[in-house]
Amino acid sequence: MDLMLxxxxxxxxxxxxxxxxRYNNPPIRSLLTFxxxxxxxxxxxxxxxxxxxxxxxxxxxxxxMYTNYAQSHIVQAQYFRDPRxxxxxxxxxxxxxxxxxxxxxxxDADEKLYKKNLASLDALVLVLFSEDKTVxxxxxxxxxxxxxxxxxxxxxxxxEVIVPMRQQPIYKDDRIGLRTLDEAGKIHFKACEGAHMRxxxxxWKPLVLKYCGDRRGGKSDEDISDLLxx
Numbered sequence: 001m002d003l004m005l006x007x008x009x010x011x012x013x014x015x016x017x018x019x020x021x022r023y024n025n026p027p028i029r030s031l032l033t034f035x036x037x038x039x040x041x042x043x044x045x046x047x048x049x050x051x052x053x054x055x056x057x058x059x060x061x062x063x064x065m066y067t068n069y070a071q072s073h074i075v076q077a078q079y080f081r082d083p084r085x086x087x088x089x090x091x092x093x094x095x096x097x098x099x100x101x102x103x104x105x106x107x108d109a110d111e112k113l114y115k116k117n118l119a120s121l122d123a124l125v126l127v128l129f130s131e132d133k134t135v136x137x138x139x140x141x142x143x144x145x146x147x148x149x150x151x152x153x154x155x156x157x158x159x160e161v162i163v164p165m166r167q168q169p170i171y172k173d174d175r176i177g178l179r180t181l182d183e184a185g186k187i188h189f190k191a192c193e194g195a196h197m198r199x200x201x202x203x204w205k206p207l208v209l210k211y212c213g214d215r216r217g218g219k220s221d222e223d224i225s226d227l228l229x230x
Contacts, residue, residue, distance in 0.1 A: 040081030
């Protein structure tokens with residue numbers, strides 16, 4: 001079965017990518033992700049001034065991201081990754097069983113399978129939002145992340161320099177097939193104006209028509225939105 005799958009959910013992109021890498025049966029041919037966290041998030045959204053309960057919950061969550069409970073019960077914990085902090089990065093590599101796996105950052109990852117399946121895509125379209133404050137950093141939607149610290153210095157704290165996809169180890173080593181896709185011209189970087197998931201028809205519709213239009217089954221332009229709920 002030849003499927004195209006669109007991601008219009010906040011945290012959907014990396015989970016749909018996980019499906020492609022781990023299974024891809026029935027196969028997805030074109031994967032479009034919007035505001036996704038492919039290299040994780042390095043912070044949680046802030047709270048309004050004076051909202052004590054919000055700040056308390058936020059700080060508690062940040063301190064417990066890599067506990068067994070959080071990794072099993074909190075969705076954001078499955079893709080929380082802060083390479084600016086040596087202790088946090090070590091904890092991520094030791095405890096995370098989702099993002100670290102699908103990005104092949106840990107030895108147990110099935111690197112050969114993930115690379116074969118992801119490289120089978122006809123198109124991987126990565127869309128970020130220009131004013132995204134929910135995904136930190138927003139460049140995670142393009143497989144970018146903050147520059148990692150030196151893990152040999154346990155107290156090291158890094159800065160907020162962004163490492164783009166083509167400078168990431170998972171790309172250079174082609175661990176999951178990103179470099180293979182890119183060299184074949186199958187990765188497309190796009191941006192939508194505005195905040196996280198504040199997406200307009202002017203942004204998403206042309207992308208759907210361009211990268212998935214020949215697999216709509218004869219749908220009209222007016223009916224293309226039906227693809228989002230199938």
